[in-house]
Amino acid sequence: MLAHKAEEEGVFVAELIANQKPHIDYNLVPGVVYTWPEVAAVGKTEQELKESNVAFKVGQFPIRALGRARASMDIQGLIKIISDASTDEVLGVHMIAPRAADLIMEAVVAMEYRASAEDIARICHPHPTYSEAVKEAALAATESRPLHI
Numbered sequence: 037m038l039a040h041k042a043e044e045e046g047v048f049v050a051e052l053i054a055n056q057k058p059h060i061d062y063n064l065v066p067g068v069v070y071t072w073p074e075v076a077a078v079g080k081t082e083q084e085l086k087e088s089n090v091a092f093k094v095g096q097f098p099i100r101a102l103g104r105a106r107a108s109m110d111i112q113g114l115i116k117i118i119s120d121a122s123t124d125e126v127l128g129v130h131m132i133a134p135r136a137a138d139l140i141m142e143a144v145v146a147m148e149y150r151a152s153a154e155d156i157a158r159i160c161h162p163h164p165t166y167s168e169a170v171k172e173a174a175l176a177a178t179e180s181r182p183l184h185i
């Protein structure tokens with residue numbers, strides 16, 4: 037029930053008919069709920085990883101601690117990054133946040149290239165933006181070292 041998934045599948049079929057090499061990774065189709073704040077997620081949930089016996093770490097950052105959110109008085113929500121306990125590869129990102137529908141794309145790109153939480157934590161994010169909360173959650177997922185909580 038997602039337009040962007042249907043679009044990818046349409047292109048997949050067209051490319052298949054044209055003898056090309058189509059690609060869809062269903063694990064990386066972002067889910068979005070257009071409430072306010074928006075809700076967005078990609079990859080695995082904690083519950084799914086527990087059921088698969090995958091050891092994982094979790095880093096969370098509350099939106100109320102974010103400068104950009106405070107400036108806009110839009111402080112509800114959080115960003116959660118789940119990464120593999122041994123490799124640190126990002127396995128899932130879940131957020132309730134202003135602009136989550138757009139913010140989730142940083143997570144999708146990172147996961148497409150199999151980034152670690154540390155990779156995201158080391159990327160310079162512009163200030164003041166909502167995207168800083170993604171970096172903060174990545175810092176929380178790696179040795180619990182967010183800058184603003």
Ligand SMILES: Cc1cc2nc3c(=O)[nH]c(=O)nc-3n(C[C@H](O)[C@H](O)[C@H](O)COP(=O)(O)OP(=O)(O)OC[C@H]3O[C@@H](n4cnc5c(N)ncnc54)[C@H](O)[C@@H]3O)c2cc1C
Pocket residue numbers: 037038039040041042070
């Ligand atoms: C009100 C509403 C709001 C939505 N909002 C969002 C949103 O904000 N974001 C999002 O990601 N997704 C949203 N969705 C979901 C999204 O629209 C669908 O997931 C997506 O359109 C599915 O695409 P599809 O090509 O699989 O099917 P469809 O878009 O339903 O296309 C199927 C087509 O097949 C045709 N058809 C059916 N039977 C036959 C037949 N026997 N012969 C010939 N043609 C036939 C239909 O007429 C239709 O044109 C929304 C859906 C609804 C209903």
